[in-house]
Amino acid sequence: MDRTLAWPQRFEDSLARAVDAQRRSVLGTGAAVRLVGAAVFLALTTVLWLAGGEDWEPYPAILGPYVGVVAVLFVVRARPEARWLGAVQSLVDVALVYGLQHVALPISPFPAGVAGFSLGLFALVVALSGLALRPAIVYATASLGALAQGALMREASVGWGPVAVAVVTLLMMAAMSHYKTRRLRLAAIALTRAEVDRALEARRFQEVEEARRTIERLLGEEHAKNAQLSALQRDKEQLTQFLVHDLRSPLSALTMTLSWMEQEVKSDSLLESVRTGLAITARLDRMITDMMDVPLLEEGRLEPRRAPLLASALLDEVRRSLEGVARARRIQLEVAAPERLELVGDLDLLVRVVENLTTNAVRYAATGGRVRLEGGEDATGRWLAVRNDGAPIPRELRGRIFDKYVQGEPERDSRRGYGLGLYFSRLAAEAHGGRLEVEDAPGWATSFVVRLPA
Incomplete structure (x- = not known):
């Protein structure tokens, strides 16, 4: 793949992984908040029930299993399945609040107060659903919470006016939560983008550095080979000079001998042979000179x-x-x-x-x-x-x-x-x-x- 296309794709992949990691982190935070809150409520209601508050009796029986569910979500918060468990958790929260308040209404001396208290709990659930960083979950939780709150208030004989106010309150809570969630999500993406940019820049620098080291190593190897070839070339030239010197010594002696014979021989046929020999020795001398001059001509040093x-x-x-x-x-x-x-x-x-x-x-x-x-x-x-x-x-x-x-x-x-x-x-x-x-x-x-x- 072309590197100009690979970098944007690599960036998007890294960004998606980073956003997913942020979402899992937020889900883990929500699971921790729910676990701590449910455990505190469980301990508090248990103490109140044991202290003689009969109207608190239903709470421990319902909060106990809920604490177990939240504990499971907290344990698997880093796993991929935690993403859909976070959506399910908001529905469980709404069902928990409705179940608790529905049980508490008949035995409470102040049913309207219990129904009013439920509004705060549903608002808390809507706020917690915003940690999923998904607007659909926030509005779904607010809608279900509004229905449950309306049902509890009507069960407590509260008029439609307060019911409408409670519904609007929860929807406004959802809008605010959505706005905060959106800002949080944008901030998380911006931070993630910056982190990804930094990581990719560090990776680019590392790759460039590795490429530089590789090029330096290859250049070093080539320089070593060139030095070796230069040494071999010098050895070859020296060997050629030695061979030429060794060839020219007997050739010079032969030429001198033939030159002497040319002066002393009187027979025409023998004189012609001597002169032919001199021509051949002169040609051999030129051939040897050719061998010496080829490197000079190659390098442009023979004018x-x-x-x-x-x-x-x-x-x-x-x-x-x-x-x-x-x-x-x-x-x-x-x-x-x-x-x-x-x-x-x-x-x-x-x-x-x-x-x-x-x-x-x-x-x-x-x-x-x-x-x-x-x-x-x-x-x-x-x-x-x-x-x-x-x-x-x-x-x-x-x-x-x-x-x-x-x-x-x-x-x-x-x-x-x-x-x-x-x-x-x-x-x-x-x-x-x-x-x-x-x-x-x-x-x-x-x-x-x-x-x-x-």
């Missing part, structure tokens, strides 16, 4: 060193570094770019980008196929492209192939690569203010295009 460069020279450098790999697979590696096409960017980063794209193209090109490195210019700016005639990239994969650790099905099946090359290339292109995309080109299955700003 490209922009300078003018020729696209044809850049593409030709990449072709030379991968020519041996392409030849081993009988793949024709081509370069097509205007001779004077000039770009502005970080030569090292762009070489690594194109080299990653070319390595990917050579890997997926069919044996005996073609891979072309192109440079060009159009209305949107200047671009570098790597195209191959191998299997096309599925369209559903194009939108996420440049994400971190994303690989195509063949790579996952053969466990070649880790999905970082294209991710690095995208980050490097974006660091230049450009973008890297898979585009459709006539005659080519796959085309990776790096578009640089004009």
